[in-house]
Amino acid sequence: MATKRIGRRVNGTTVYLLLAVGGLVSIAPYLMTLNAAFKPQSTLLSTQAWTPAVPATWSNFTQLWQQYDMSGFIVHTTIVAGVITIGQLVFTTMAAYAFARLDFPGREPLFWAFIAMMMVPQIVTLIPLFLIMSHLQLIDTYRALILPYVFGTPYGIFLVRQYFQTIPADLEAAARIDGAGTWAILRRIMLPLSKPILATLATITFVNTWNSLLWPLMATSSERDEVVTVGVAALQGQFASELHILLPAAAVALLPLVAIFLLFQRHIVRSIALTGLK
């Protein structure tokens, strides 16, 4: 008995120890970025990344705001990520419902053709997309950043459709008998039951949009609509980078994502457990 209990305790300790090490390895780069952001420029390069920033200074942050339009970058990114997230929630729900429940000719081939788009890497569509936006004279506008992604992605539609299919059809049938139409069913039955997956979709979309660099880099060329990733990336030089500005910028750019995660943490964990998707 006693040895068994000790064995269990050792096992538990080992598991937690391993988890702690894993957690530390994952979070260390972020902590080092944050730490370095508080170092004065004169010691930034001469000390190791893990040497604590003593004395800490806010001067890098002040410089970041004085020399660069950091608030502008964050506002632009929030607008773009916000509109895309809301748009994707609306349109993905409608598309997913159509693919999951509505009966129309060619539904399956259409769905699989749509899903096949997931296999096309973004880099392949980059130049065609640029050409389209260029012809529509939308380069260097918010519309160029928003339009390609606001109507949902195959991944999002697949995610929500699979979830919709787990909701018993009987619920819908019962609602229909009570006189509910398609809209009412979608709004009153499906949506309330799909909160975890929609929260997941919202988080994934927001985070992806926030982190996206390549398309915003190509599509914008002025500070009027420059997003945070493009703004931060521009701080890297050909050889030398202004690390004392780059690191606080990266740390600041990360904060909204941490906030989003903390806000939706419960939903994210639950939906991963529910769908088995990550």
Next chain:
Amino acid sequence: MFRRATRKTLALATAAVTVVGLTSACGGSSGSSGGTVNLTYMIWQTSEEAAYQQSIDVFEKAHPNIHVTIDLVSWAQYWAKLQTSAAGRNMPDVFWDHLEYLPELAKEGIITNIADDVKSSKLDLTQYSPKLLAEWENGSTIYGLPKDWDTIATIYNAKDLTTAGMTPAQLGSLSWNLTDGGSFVAALQKLTVDQNGKHPNQAGFDAGHIKQYGIALEAPNGQQDWWDFGVENGCELQDRAYGAWTVSSAACVQAMQFEQDLMYKWHVEAPGTITNTPNAAALPQILAQNTAAITFDGDWDLDTYQSSLPAGSWGVAALPTGPKGSGTVFNGLTDAIYSGTKHPAEAWQLEEWLGSAASEKIVTDSGTVWAAIPSLDSGFITAWKAKGIDVSAFYQGSQGATIGYPLTTSGTAFTNVVLKDMNQVWLNQMAPQAAANDITSVSNAAVANGD
């Protein structure tokens, strides 16, 4: 059925309205509005933005009908962005151009040959450094007015130099050779220390635990390392501009071999595990952390050394001389005009301003870059003297034997293969001759294929 159809139409209509609302939500794109011409000027160096903005402010005052937006895109993404926008025929009107990319851009016909503009504006091209101008001219074409130049020099940690009993003047007058390494290797031996305080030429030196290397060199293509040893050994990368690659010649291979020997025979240079790009720490960081006592670097990094090392703790010296004398890599940029710009006249006005002595003086006097107009170069030296650094070694380098950036349409192939192979050489996993043969054959094949 009817009701369902109506609802579907309604949904479609809602979607359509959203799209329309979205597409008309924001302001228009660049071009001309209300008589003002908007030009975009794309650059890649953060540290130079302020000086160029200052110059453009003056330009805008003189040309109230032109508004210039600087688009700062880092080097890592600059060329990808440029090539995408070239494919979309929607490029910045004026942008920085580099010799590594000039031949390909010229071949694709997306940069303007400004020869006619130069003639009609009666611009005096002789004001520019002839060596610099020559790289951007090809027969009767000229693809941009030179805006600056750069060379490579030695940067040292002053304390390490004092500890080794050496003066900056001594450091600046070293020489190397292929037989015993010369005074350069002897000096690096003094600057290299293992954890027991022993030097590589002393008994009991532990090459496995070196505390401070004499030198650390780092370059993705060779500009700050073996090209410099190469020019001092009579190595030519090409038989002529736009010609065949000759990297496998004895003079070039010897230069590579000399550097590999610095790492693995003399144990005075930090090995590839520390300096291989793109993942290595930047040279200023290597010097700041005392991983090495000296390095070779371009003047573009001066600002970083100045901000990350305490005042008076570093300095600049001339490169060592080699078997064929002194030499350094000499390179410079121009401003290019997009051939499809909607405002060619205004773009030329901007180009002419940026290439003028007035604009180059603003930029050079701020200590940002050396000017392409030689009479202005003293301004750069003065600006750095005020910060306590003597940068004249870069200038001396530019006056001596130099090697330019290779001019070729096979630049992409060369850049890729040279990074891959030389990283192996610096890890001691490939012989310099084998690397040089591979680099030469791959790059020459690219020349033959015309890509």
